[in-house]
Amino acid sequence: MKPLILITNDDGYSAKGIAELSKIAAEFGDVVVMAPDLNASGKSHSLTTDRPLRVTPISHNEGVSVFACSGTPVDCVKLACEHFCCRKADLVLSGINHGSNASVNVLYSGTMGAVIEASNNGYPAIGFSILDHDPDADFSLCIPYIRQIISTVIEKGLPEKVSLNVNFPQASAEGYQGLKICRESKALWSDSFERRQDPHGADYYWLTGNFICDDKAPDTDQYALENGYVSVVPTTTDFTAHAALSTLTKQFEQ
């Protein structure tokens, strides 16, 4: 039986990135797309608990079934696996996101929230993103890398509860320099809110911010991306700071 590949994203079911990813995935198996009906960027690992979800069938062509869902990317993975996949998915993909999910962006990313959810539920899972917010971004250079990564993961699997966070530099005439397995750069977003006044004199605050990253050692994703490489960060579902366990045990238990 052909592999079944479930695809979601956080830009919404009608984004160019998810259409590109679906086309490539269809070379490998049957494809179910369930993605948010609206943009869900910045939704991280959030769930919808205060209202029920609705699902709208969008299309069914050449082995690719597309559904729009009123929930978050994590909701999409959970709901699709349970109610919209005719058999257990062999692989879960998310993206191609329009914008970076490298470094600390993984904290906020709905694209990667979906991937981490799938991984925690036992599915091999991969998130793809490009450092280009253009709704008509050029994904052509990504295609051979996506094929290679999907093919390797279908063949060899991934370690338990480890997923992949793949980021592509913006397309350029030089092409990409290759692929690098990396760790996340440490970074943060600062100066995050712009205060404005409404016509009645009351304040309101728009999220904005600057990406601050001083951690660009050669083993980081930011280094890879700034040097023309495709970055691949193995990503865990376990948030325990294992290296801190013994120090804190001394401080708190004794």
Add this chain to the structure above:
Amino acid sequence: MKPLILITNDDGYSAKGIAELSKIAAEFGDVVVMAPDLNASGKSHSLTTDRPLRVTPISHNEGVSVFACSGTPVDCVKLACEHFCCRKADLVLSGINHGSNASVNVLYSGTMGAVIEASNNGYPAIGFSILDHDPDADFSLCIPYIRQIISTVIEKGLPEKVSLNVNFPQASAEGYQGLKICRESKALWSDSFERRQDPHGADYYWLTGNFICDDKAPDTDQYALENGYVSVVPTTTDFTAHAALSTLTKQFEQ
């Protein structure tokens, strides 16, 4: 100068848990509370990007200033640090959450999203939760532990980009057995959506689910909680699966 302590949660500014936490924090310093104006459970690390935020001053008594914010817990931390703290906060607290954030619940938790955000921005940060969803939960047994933990963190700090995820068993006549530094139990939520039909015959889906946890070794938070201990998990902002780097480098780069 007294320490400045910023407090948020995901149950909303009017929850009993955040009032209890504010009272304890006020013993240690000046307190600014900025918390969601509505319940924001399950919001994880999500940001509000599609609309501006509003802030409502609620009260100002005995060194405790309370604001309600229309955003997520992560929005609350970012906005309060930038616009509502008169000086740099010395400590960021979140909770006391009504419900468990142990094990894999940390993935979905707005309470812990706020803590991880603060930690990534350089603040010592602690999330507190109790395994009791009752809006009138009994927090009395938590108080001496919260005092001890706040006091230790103010005195000794925390390792860089490491925060604490503290969970309390439900109150019982036996009291708590002590405090354990733990790792997260591996677990997942399964059977997540209940399908219903609206009066017009269309399907909708309510999130529900069962917590499945087979990882209850003595070093885990689930073990600690089920044996009457307060669990404290050091929590990282780095999602890199470091242990998988070398295997994946062999698979993908060679």
